Amino acid sequence: MTAREAMPNAYVPGQGNLSEGDAALVARRERALGPAYRLFYETPLHLVRGEGVWLYDAAGEAYLDTYNNVASVGHCHPRVVAAMAGQAATFASHTRYLHEAVLDYSERLLATVPAALSHMMFTCTGSEANDLALRIAREHTGGTGIIVTENAYHGVTLAVSGFSPSLGPGVPLGEHVRTVPAPDPALGARTGAVFAAGVQAAIDDLTRHGIRPAVLIVDTIFSSDGVIPDPAGFLAPAAEAIRAAGGLFIADEVQPGFGRTGAGMWGFARHGVVPDMVSLGKPMGNGYPVAGLILRPEVVARFGAKGRYFNTFGGNAVAATTAAAVLDVIEDEGLIENARLTGAYLAEGLRTLATRFPALGPIRGAGLFVGADIVDGDAPDAALTHRVVNALRQARVLISATGASANTLKIRPPLVFARDHADIFLDRFETVLKALS
Template sequence: MSATADLSMPNAFVPGRGNLSPDNEALVERRARVLGPAYRLMYETPLHLVRGDGVWLYDDTGRAFLDAYNNVTSIGHCHPRVVEAIRAQVGVLATNTRYLHTAILDYAERLVATFPADLSQVMFACTGSEANDLALRIAKARTGGTGIIVTENAYHGITESVAAFSPSLGPSVDLGPHVRTVPAPDRYHMGDADVGVAFQASVEAAIADLRRHGIRPAVLIVDSLFTSDGVLAGPTGFLRGAAEAIRAAGGLFIADEVQPGFGRTGEAMWGFERHGVVPDMVTLGKPMGNGQPISAVVMRPEIVADFGRNARYFNTFGGNAVSCAAAAAVLDAIEAEGLQENALRTGRHLLERVQAVSADDPGVGDVRGVGLFMAVEFVADRRTRAPDRARASRVVNAMRERGVLISVSGKHHNSLKIRPPLVFDRGNADLFAEVLEASLQATA
């Protein structure tokens, strides 16, 4: 593998670089031998992790790292509620949806109760990719269309059909001829323009281009925090016009809540709620079971009616009793431990601290976010706002060396992606800010 082979993936380890111990060098070689060439490792010096606990990850030497990036374990590593729920259920029953069992129904009723009343039915899968794949199948059946509109650096999954509308996977993964990309609604780079008006106009232009090529529009699908586009949290409300545009064209609006959902914004349980819009379908994934494989599509009943009459849906492991028990424990934790409120309260403190330590750095163009999800955008020049990918990468790796884990986001990979577990507290936020300040100074 050449030293430039991984430049399309932000924050990737390049073999031959980094300061690995002999044991970890051997692990890298072993991975390449048995896992093949497609996998990637993060950071200039990859981590060999052996244990997790709450907001902390521990490497093979026992060193602790503050995890401010991993949203799969959304309520913290090895959360005792989830661990116990899995342990209890796996010793009793693990079965699929072709048998009657109460776990899937109990959880489904609790889950849809957290959504607006119009979104009252749910179908389960194992991953966010599967959920988006299923949502697309349903949308095609409902609309008779195939056209898909996404933002320029969106990520929605890795199945063949979903990778075809995940442009963040890079130029070597082809987009489908039925896919159109639109600029992300980026307030920092849009100046005085109305973000909602501009985004709606871009969606309408994409709809027109699909029609010009004989393609009927099926969906506009967005991550409601535009995570891969650089974490674009505001202003609230800007999604309404775009949702109206795709519906006027006969398509559906899908909110991908894999990353913004389950209370992460602090302001709402679901990211789309901040925009005053109710999607036709919502897709959920990784954080749903805190790492246990479970995902879902939540939808309006009329959307799935024709699909359900004409096609069977069966996913052997999707909605199994063990995964439903884990997902129920996640809801228990969010409710009982006030984790949505914590995301709002701690997120505000973290944002203030990050803004304070970044204010005097001329390479920091923008600090933005909501709840426990934020970005720090690096620019080569504050006047032109030209991206500085190299500085962002240096800061990520400087923080890793100082014991804090994050990564990068955005079309130009020049924004820090800060996404800690929902159990992150004020002390964790202060430590994060101190390490960020030291890393900014070290890379200036």
């Protein structure tokens, strides 16, 4: 597998049907940004404007965005932009001075989690949040072993890329990292027990090698493993297993958090577990680089006694004010309820399509995070998935693929996605399925 093959929907230079102007931009990227950057699509997109669930290219064509979860309350939401600009024009400095904004925000966010989780720490990215979680867990547990799912993605620092196997075989795993099979929803009620058995086997293997387990960390909707939300509750036995081994259970909420599942603010809540740490990122500032950790106080006691944590931009007044505006919009526009209702409507529409198109396999979803497998009989069909993603781009719908077999359509629009948008998506998707399958 080449490095480009390891990423679903990566542009391959020299292919595609680019305008002269876009080809020039691609050439400038290669010269200036170098070989590690990737574009999406067979023919990359040149975007210039965003509003709500729509993105616009340089020619003014509108694309329905069913992919980008960062602009969670809608692209360029005016309330969020105004809050950010207002604070940036007033005071922007860091957490070594007293300021209300970071406290108001923290207290407000902590009110959305179980009472056992009572501290909050700020970073700029989800990668930094997961990296900090590991530093804290190593101090608390005295262990170094890390357990993740086989196609997990948790970020890009040296430590975190080492437990993000979805980055592909060219990116080394850490020596104390063990991977376990992702939960298999086909097992139904047995999903949790089987997943926990995999986690226990990894714990045993770490122990056999003299490595003390530190953490089990999972994206609570298993986005990169193919979107696995159900049966709700399946996480509890695995969390128990890691704790029984002296490790911590970390819920990575960078993708499912902030209301996306439609079942409250957090993906872990669907599973009836209270994590030891919860990592936050992407949608937290609707694009402003703000992220963080929510923690049980006992797990950070030793870390805080032995050292300090300062992140120059983390929790600055602009970050906190911007993130608070995102919470305002989620509440005032009823976006969690919308995720629940529109998500159910969208999944139902997809299930109806699946009855007519055999290439469309199982639909899994929670709120506005839906995975739809593309199959050839019982087998995953990555090639057809790739054609579907690119045909949808031609039909002006943005989407991507995920999963270890790269055959799961990842449908994850901004949370302001309404029924009308779902109808547009379903209509264009049907046209693409008719043409391709």
